[in-house]
Amino acid sequence: MRLIDLYQTLRAHFGPLHGPDAHSPWWPLFGADAHFEIIVGAVLVQQTRWETVEAAVRRLLDASRLAPPAMAAAAPEELAALIRPAAFHTQKAAGLIAIARHICARHGGDTAAMLTMPTPELRAELLGLPRIGPETCDVIMLYAGGHPVFVVDEYTRRLFDRLGSQASGAGSRGPEQMSFWRKSSYEAVRLVIEADLTTPTPESRLLTSIYADFHAQINEACVRYCLSRPRCDGPPARRVYSAQAGRESYLASDEGCPLRGVCAWYQQGDKLTG
Numbered sequence: 712m713r714l715i716d717l718y719q720t721l722r723a724h725f726g727p728l729h730g731p732d733a734h735s736p737w738w739p740l741f742g743a744d745a746h747f748e749i750i751v752g753a754v755l756v757q758q759t760r761w762e763t764v765e766a767a768v769r770r771l772l773d774a775s776r777l778a779p780p781a782m783a784a785a786a787p788e789e790l791a792a793l794i795r796p797a798a799f800h801t802q803k804a805a806g807l808i809a810i811a812r813h814i815c816a817r818h819g820g821d822t823a824a825m826l827t828m829p830t831p832e833l834r835a836e837l838l839g840l841p842r843i844g845p846e847t848c849d850v851i852m853l854y855a856g857g858h859p860v861f862v863v864d865e866y867t868r869r870l871f872d873r874l875g876s877q878a879s880g881a882g883s884r885g886p887e888q889m890s891f892w893r894k895s896s897y898e899a900v901r902l903v904i905e906a907d908l909t910t911p912t913p914e915s916r917l918l919t920s921i922y923a924d925f926h927a928q929i930n931e932a933c934v935r936y937c938l939s940r941p942r943c944d945g946p947p948a949r950r951v952y953s954a955q956a957g958r959e960s961y962l963a964s965d966e967g968c969p970l971r972g973v974c975a976w977y978q979q980g981d982k983l984t985g
């Protein structure tokens with residue numbers, strides 16, 4: 712199965728999750744300063760559940776801190792209290808203040824202007840900021856900046872690893888290579904996925920749209936079904952998202968993971984229903 716077919720299977724099941732067709736906003740949640748909100752959310756979500764991120768972003772918005780100048784002027788203790796209980800809230804508060812100050816000093820506080828930089832230059836600049844590694848960097852570039860880069864996260868590795876050769880991308884990797892998704896570097900995995908999704912080459916705008924929604928679909932599959940103890944035959948895990956209530960709408964009639972028919976792990980009989 713090509714990755715584009717895998718994407719279409721997920722999208723047929725969950726519906727569009729990100730983009731103009733989505734029934735509720737996947738990201739940004741609130742949109743007052745959409746570009747900066749995504750940067751803040753991308754930092755907060757590190758080792759943190761999305762529900763906690765939603766609540767923290769809401770508190771930052773209510774405290775009028777969700778904009779680069781306002782966050783740059785915040786005291787670290789105040790910011791840490793606002794984003795708690797996000798993991799590493801003290802370090803994240805310091806990092807967010809440094810990022811906000813960078814945007815103010817280098818881009819006049821205009822996050823959108825920073826994001827219009829060419830992809831290689833933007834990636835280099837973002838990776839030079841605190842709390843921003845390759846995954847967070849690509850999240851920001853894709854969702855805030857609209858750059859065509861695929862985000863590789865733990866969910867991507869877990870799902871593709873379990874799907875095995877059925878989701879092997881452009882190459883036909885045999886069973887002995889199934890740990891590719893787990894053991895390869897971030898860049899290696901990203902490039903394999905992008906190579907598969909860009910054959911044949913779609914226009915850049917469409918590619919960005921596919922990358923953004925596909926990543927959302929993978930996340931949805933992994934929080935509903937493909938958990939560390941998979942719920943292959945259902946029922947899907949229920950999570951409550953305060954700003955994304957529409958994401959729950961499909962659950963009423965849903966029973967099992969839509970990928971069972973193409974999942975090597977499931978077909979090998981290793982499943983553990985939750």
Ligand code: SF4
Pocket residue numbers: 870873874936937938941942943968969970971974976977982
């Ligand atoms: S069938 Fe099970 S193991 Fe395979 S992707 Fe779905 S939840 Fe994960």
